[in-house]
Amino acid sequence: LHTASRMPWLFNLRNRLPGAAWLGERLLGLSARRSLPEFRGDTFWRERDATLFTSSDMVIAAACSGRKAAVLFVDTFNGGFESENAWAAARVLKAAGYLLHTVEKFSGHHCCGRTYLASGMVDEARARAGALVDALLPLAEEGVPIVGLEPSCLLTLRDETLAMGLGDKARTVAAQALLFEEFIAREMREGRFKLGLKPAGKPILLHGHCHQKAFGAVSPILEVLKLIPDAKPELIESSCCGMAGSFGYEAAHYEVSMRMAEAALLPAVRSQPDAIVLADGTSCRHQIADGAQRQAVHVARLLDALIA
Structure with missing residues (x-):
């Protein structure tokens, strides 16, 4: 990543150059049916405020x-x-x-x-x-x-x-x-966090990352979303999104990965085309983008956008 941020155009050719995804699948085992995360020059550490x-x-x-x-x-x-x-x-x-x-x-x-x-x-x-x-x-x-x-x-x-x-x-x-x-x-809960927020104006769908579910860390997200006026967030009742780090990118696992996503997550996202989709996991967001062509966002992005 440190090296790629110096010449992201080169590392991103796999997503753009005809035949590169096919070649990547044969050489690296990464499914040609997957887009890969885009490298960038303006990383957090290079453009820190x-x-x-x-x-x-x-x-x-x-x-x-x-x-x-x-x-x-x-x-x-x-x-x-x-x-x-x-x-x-x-x-x-x-x-x-x-x-x-x-x-x-x-x-x-x-x-x-x-x-x-x-x-x-x-x-x-x-x-x-x-x-x-x-x-x-x-x-x-x-x-x-x-x-x-x-x-x-x-x-x-x-x-x-x-x-x-x-x-x-x-x-x-x-x-x-x-x-x-x-x-x-x-x-x-301790009375220390106060932040004025505007209404979202749209339904909110939340997908919990597997680690959040395993550690009981999904309910705090719903608690925080109550800060948004009139918000009624809906938790998508799903299992793993199917991406699971590198698992879903691998050609050998692509079909299983998509079947997992189609079990609950992707149909729920498609059923509400106007909803804001929240997912804290990088892999989860990528699965939603690939499978439903929807841009899910981290909760931090939503709160930031709604600061009054």
Whole structure:
């Protein structure tokens, strides 16, 4: 991703050059019937708005004095392919009065190791996760909440890091790790989160990511959506969208992937053509785009668009 952001036009030829998708399927096993995520030059880390973030010292000082503060963990997918989601989340939290920090490193960005782990590359995953935990540890030790956007990445901090032998430091970070909506819902219950929003003016359909379902993190999304005047969000009763990371991109799994999507998710999306479709998972959004030709958005994007 770091390399591709320097010449995205080259890496995006697979989606545009006739015959490239067919060749990619034969060489890499990626289904020619799938579009691949578009690489871009304006990633979150290359185009960061410094006005939205401050130093770790200032965020720690704010948190220790009881003021509103958080660290925004920007994952590979939302930072590299859908930077708008990361910007939107930062603007929403900033508008609600939170002082923000985000962790980076000189040669790119920190990764939770999820993609390595999903491919059985445990040592590489442990190294990436360990580096991220080390970067977050000073903030977590001072009680600064760690807020993430991609369910599979943020929840890696709450689950897999504890199983990979990273010890007490991983437990300290895990205790502060919250998904975007989990954090807002908690702050709402404590009377700390207030944000004026306009009505959406359309029905809202919500698809929960598998990790959100496994960790009981779908109900906080519905709680947060109550901030939108007159909103009556409908939860799509579905199983996995069928994409499941790289699974749905692979030619060998394409048919199974689409059957999973057609079991409930895609028919529900098609049944309400005027609805706003929400999905926090990168893979879920891509499945909806491929299967129903609809653009699903992260909850952060909707809240940002409705700030009064």
